[in-house]
Amino acid sequence: MEKLLELYREWHGSEPAKTEQLPGAGSNRAYYRLTDEEGKSVIGCVGTSRDENHAFVYLANHFTKRKLPVPQVLAVSSDELRYLQTDLGSVSLFDAIRGGREAGGRYTVKEQELLKRTIRELPNMQFRGARELDFTNCYPQPEFDTEGVLFDLNYFKYCFLKATEVDFHELKLEADFRLLAKDLTAENSDSFLYRDFQARNVMIDDEGNPYFIDFQGGRRGPYYYDLASFLWQASAKYPDKLRSDLVDEYYNAALQFSEMPKRDVFDRRLRLFVFFRTLQVLGAYGFRGYFERKQHFIESIPPAIQNLRELLSLDQEKELLPYPYLTDVLRRLCELPKYQQIEVVSQTRADGYKITDNNPYKAHPKDGPATFSKYDGKGPLVVKVFSFSFLKGIPEDESGNGGGYVFDCRSTHNPGRYEPYKQLTGLDEPVIRFLEDDGEILTFLDSVYKLADAHVARYIQRGFTSLMFCFGCTGGQHRSVYSAQHLAEHIHEKFGVEVRICHREQNIKQVLPKV
The missing domain is CATH 1.10.510.10 (Transferase(Phosphotransferase) domain 1)
Structure with a gap:
């Protein structure tokens, strides 16, 4: 530490006003934040390997010349065991x-x-x-290089695989290790x-x-x-x-x-390195966890095994890993009881709520199983679409579900303000031509269709029975009628469900039957 302070004095010209040792990062290198009287700080490093420090200093200087986002080296001791660098703060x-x-x-x-x-x-x-x-x-x-790859693969074998209950043939495993190492180093880089x-x-x-x-x-x-x-x-x-x-x-x-490389080639090569990196990580976790008994690494093993399980599952579909003996050993490893995930099945909780594994939503492990809704699985879905006048109130929902969507069409151009259309409705061709030539109603309905499509699809998936859409305008005659009719026909054509149309103020009802 004294030699680091000496280096700081030579560089800065005075003693630091404050010295703080930073938390260790898992290596033999020690880091300190050195702050002057004006509050300006630098990071001091004390290492035990000259070669390692030399590598960092050389690379940092090279990257700085390239204007890459790295700390700048400010001073280096003559023996290269200590150096100062810019302080990049405390938030990683x-x-x-x-x-x-x-x-x-x-x-x-x-x-x-x-x-x-x-x-x-x-x-x-x-x-x-x-x-x-x-x-x-x-x-x-x-x-x-190949030598480094084989070192890491054997690290996995001796520090993880041998600590489990999986039997394997050393020579067969070594043969696949060499094939994998050859593939990983096949491209010049x-x-x-x-x-x-x-x-x-x-x-x-x-x-x-x-x-x-x-x-x-x-x-x-x-x-x-x-x-x-x-x-x-x-x-x-x-x-x-x-x-x-x-x-x-x-x-x-x-x-x-x-x-x-082309994207499919890139993805395939990436998966190969993901596979190698997963084995490499398990080797480190095995040594730190099974041998050094560090709890953090023991807890990290199950999610790493899950990564491996997903890779092996993908391999069965696309044959990404041409190492039959190695993958057989790894599949047996993933099947060990201590690495098995607990599967959630339908059950009833103590509070009476049923739990379902038939859930259309992608479940998150943190949330646990979903409870079963009393509305699930009743089906089939019937969609009701209304047009109405806001002056006479929003249509009442008779299903007991509390309604659905209510859209306000009054932001769009109103044909009812013009004499030729006053006695017509949104079902009449002249009004349709007016609205579609103007275009505002089409932009409005584009957004409505996106909402409706997602909602109808999910209600069908869950087996719900009722969904309601209401379109209101000033008189319930032109814009709301056009919008309700077109949404109803859109849903019927796309999903084939029964759609019941009611143009309330026009006293017009229509049923589009289930296909």
């Missing part, structure tokens, strides 16, 4: 998206935007960062592989911009690895839709820096 991406993670993967729009900003910046780091980079400065090795790209290693500034730290383990390698490492981190619990969106964001951003 990991902290910024904590709410979504703790909510079981329910990320807010703001949290999703932080993730998208980060993933869009990654190819900038990988491709522009690799230009003119001397990879011989990387630590502990200059590139991603000139990109920078971050290696430890995770939310803890991304700092967020006051404007929500991401900055990258702790890249000293980086090397030349395939860009798929970092994307797989970040998006398939088990503890992050990214929902499939968000993960898919983030892959799209990455791919589109990468096209600005490099000629990318």
Whole structure:
């Protein structure tokens, strides 16, 4: 510590007014925030490996020249065991998206935007960062290679697989390991592989911009690895839709820096690295959890197994993993009772509410099973569509369900203000021509159709029996009649359900029968 303070004095010209040690990050490197009397701070690092520190300093200087979002190195000791860097603050991406993670993967729009900003910046780091980079400065090795892959796969075998109850043939497993290693290293890559790209290693500034730290383990390698490492981190619990969106964001951003493979090829290669990364992570969890007995890593094993289970399920559909013995061993691993998920079946709770597994909504694990509604499964659906005059009140709902939609057509151009149409209704051709030529009613109904389509589809799915749409205007004669008639015909044509039309003020009723 004294030598770090000496380096600070040489750089700043005075003692720091305040020194604060920062929480450890799982390595032997120690970090300190050093603050002067004006409140300006820098980060000091004390490492135990000169080669590791040298790699960071070299990469940071190189990336800074490339104007990439990384901390700037301010001073380095002669033995390279200590250095000072700019302070990027105290908020990591990991902290910024904590709410979504703790909510079981329910990320807010703001949290999703932080993730998208980060993933869009990654190819900038990988491709522009690799230009003119001397990879011989990387630590502990200059590139991603077969030897490194086999080391990680055997780490999984010895630190995780052997700690379970799964029997396997060492030589057959080793043969598939070598095939997998060959496939992972089959493509030449000139990109920078971050290696430890995770939310803890991304700092967020006051404007929500991401900055990258702790890249000293980086090397030349395939860009798929970092994307797989970040998006398939088990503890992050990214929902499939968000993960898919983030892959799209990455791919589109990468096209600005490099000629990318076709999307289907890209997706297939990415899945291969997700598979490898999952085994790699399980090896680390096995060592930290089963051998060192650290509870956090033990708790991280089930979600990692679930990631593996999903990959193996996808493999059965699309044959993505041509390693038959390895996948057989892994399937037997996922079938172990201690890794089985508890399936929810229909039952009755103590409070009398029935629980259903026939739920059209995508359930979230955090919420548990849905209760059964007394309205579910009655069917078939009957849709009622009314036109009316607001001067005479909204039509009464006789179903007992409390009504449905009431739309106000009075914002659209009214043909009733013009003499040729005063005695006509929205069913008459001249009025129809007026409204459709004007166009406002068509724009209005576009939005109505979107709401109605989603609502009718869900009511059919759940077996509900009644849905009501009402359109009101000044007199219940032109705009409301046109809108009600066209929505009724739209629903009947699209869904084939029974639709009952009532133009109340015109005393006109019509039934479109179930198809």
